Amino acid sequence: MKGLLIVISAPSGTGKTTLVNKLMKEIPTLEFSISCTTRKARPGEVEGKDYYFLSLENFEQKIENGELLEWAEVYGNFYGTPKDKVMEALQKGRDILLDIDTQGALQVKKNYPEAILIFILPPSLKELEYRLRKRATDDAETIEKRLIVARKEISLASKYDYMIVNDRIETAFEKLKSIITAERWKTERIKKHLNEVTSDTEILKLLES
Amino acid sequence: MKGLLIVISAPSGTGKTTLVNKLMKEIPTLEFSISCTTRKARPGEVEGKDYYFLSLENFEQKIENGELLEWAEVYGNFYGTPKDKVMEALQKGRDILLDIDTQGALQVKKNYPEAILIFILPPSLKELEYRLRKRATDDAETIEKRLIVARKEISLASKYDYMIVNDRIETAFEKLKSIITAERWKTERIKKHLNEVTSDTEILKLLES
Numbered sequence: 138m139k140g141l142l143i144v145i146s147a148p149s150g151t152g153k154t155t156l157v158n159k160l161m162k163e164i165p166t167l168e169f170s171i172s173c174t175t176r177k178a179r180p181g182e183v184e185g186k187d188y189y190f191l192s193l194e195n196f197e198q199k200i201e202n203g204e205l206l207e208w209a210e211v212y213g214n215f216y217g218t219p220k221d222k223v224m225e226a227l228q229k230g231r232d233i234l235l236d237i238d239t240q241g242a243l244q245v246k247k248n249y250p251e252a253i254l255i256f257i258l259p260p261s262l263k264e265l266e267y268r269l270r271k272r273a274t275d276d277a278e279t280i281e282k283r284l285i286v287a288r289k290e291i292s293l294a295s296k297y298d299y300m301i302v303n304d305r306i307e308t309a310f311e312k313l314k315s316i317i318t319a320e321r322w323k324t325e326r327i328k329k330h331l332n333e334v335t336s337d338t339e340i341l342k343l344l345e346s
Numbered sequence: 347m348k349g350l351l352i353v354i355s356a357p358s359g360t361g362k363t364t365l366v367n368k369l370m371k372e373i374p375t376l377e378f379s380i381s382c383t384t385r386k387a388r389p390g391e392v393e394g395k396d397y398y399f400l401s402l403e404n405f406e407q408k409i410e411n412g413e414l415l416e417w418a419e420v421y422g423n424f425y426g427t428p429k430d431k432v433m434e435a436l437q438k439g440r441d442i443l444l445d446i447d448t449q450g451a452l453q454v455k456k457n458y459p460e461a462i463l464i465f466i467l468p469p470s471l472k473e474l475e476y477r478l479r480k481r482a483t484d485d486a487e488t489i490e491k492r493l494i495v496a497r498k499e500i501s502l503a504s505k506y507d508y509m510i511v512n513d514r515i516e517t518a519f520e521k522l523k524s525i526i527t528a529e530r531w532k533t534e535r536i537k538k539h540l541n542e543v544t545s546d547t548e549i550l551k552l553l554e555s
Contacts, residue, residue: 256533261546291552299531302544312531319528322508322521324465335511337470343500 138330140166140227141320142249144235144242145313147257148287150269152303156257157236159310164317167232170223173199176214189219207237207244218245232317239293246296253320254297255313260304262287347539349375349436350529351458353444353451354522356466357496359478361512365466366445368519373526376441379432382408385423398428416446416453427454441526448502455505462529463506464522469513471496 147153161167173189175196184190191199196215199205208217218241223233235245235252245252259265265287269280294300299316303309320326327334331344356362370376382398384405393399400408405424408414417426427450432442444454444461454461468474474496478489503509508525512518529535536543540553 262548315524315527318524339471
C-alpha cells in the first residue's frame, strides 16, 4: 500500500525530537526524508545520507521546476524536501516523516493534500520557557527568540490535521502512534489499494462495485 | 470535550460482537446507545436499560418529528436510535457506540456528519461462511441468507470512514482503538473545545487567533 507522508511540527523545546526518535524506532516502515540544502557539508556529513548538497543555482532550479515539496531559508542557507524522492518512497509503501516548521508543513499540504499534519503543543508557554532554560543550550536572547517563534507557530496549529499536547511523553507518543495507525485504515486512502486490503477476490469485487 | 459517535457495522460472523465488547471494557468513556423499539419487551428486559419500548404510533411520531438518528424495520418490528439521548450524552463528553447495519450507519452519517463510521470486513467470504457454520447457531438457510446480506453490506463498506479486516482479533482491536484515539485529536473536532485541550490562556488565545 502507498505509504503515509507524516509531517510533524512543534515549537523548539516541546519534546518533538524525543517523540520523533521513539516513532522511528517503533515503526519500522517509517523513514526520515532527506533534505537538500545549499549549506556546506560539515565534516562527517555524507551526501545522500545526511543531506543532498546543492549549489545555490541548482536549488533555485529545483524551486522553479516545482521539484520541492517545501523549502525555506534559514540563516542564509536554503533547505528543501525533494518531491521525487518522497513520492518514490511513498509509492514503494514506505512511510515518510517530515520534521519541519509550520511554514514548510503548510507548503507540503498544499502540494500534497494527502499529507498528515500533526502539531505538538507544549502544556503551556511557561512550561516551554522552563524547558528551554533547563536545556541550557541557548542563551537568554536565543530563548527569547524561540518563544517569539513558538507563539507564531502555535497560532498556525489549527491548520494542522491533528493537535497533540505533550504533557506526558508516553501519552503523547501513544496518540501519535494511534494517528498513524488510524490514517492507514481510512477508506479514502484504502480505496486506491483495495487489492492490498483483501486477497479475497469476491470481497474485492464487492468493495469496488 | 464533546464525545465521539462511533458507528460499527460488520456482516454477521465477522467477530464484531467480540470486538465491541472488548472496546466497551477498555474504553471507560464508551457507552452503548439504547435503542427504541416497537417490539414487545421480553421477560427480564428493562425499559430504559435494554430498550425504550414504544407503541407503533409513538415510533411513527418520532420518525415524523425527525427524532431518530436512524431507524429500521426488522422482521415486522421497528428499531431506532433516539437522537436526543445520543446528543445529550455526547454533549456530556461521553462517547457513544452504535452497532448497526449499513443502512442505519449511512442514515446516521447523513443526520450527524461528525459520526465516525467503521466497517469490519471478514478476511474472506469463505472464512465468513466457515465461521457461521462453526458457530452452529443457524440452519443452512439462515446462513445462506446471512451471506447474501453480507455481500450487500460489504458493497457499501467504501462509504464508511474506516475499513478494518478482522483477520486477527488482537490486531483488529488495536486498529479500532487507534481510530478512536486519533479521532479525538483531529483539529476539526478540537477547534470547538480548545479550552479543554489546554488550560494555558496564552496558548488558547494563539490557537483561536
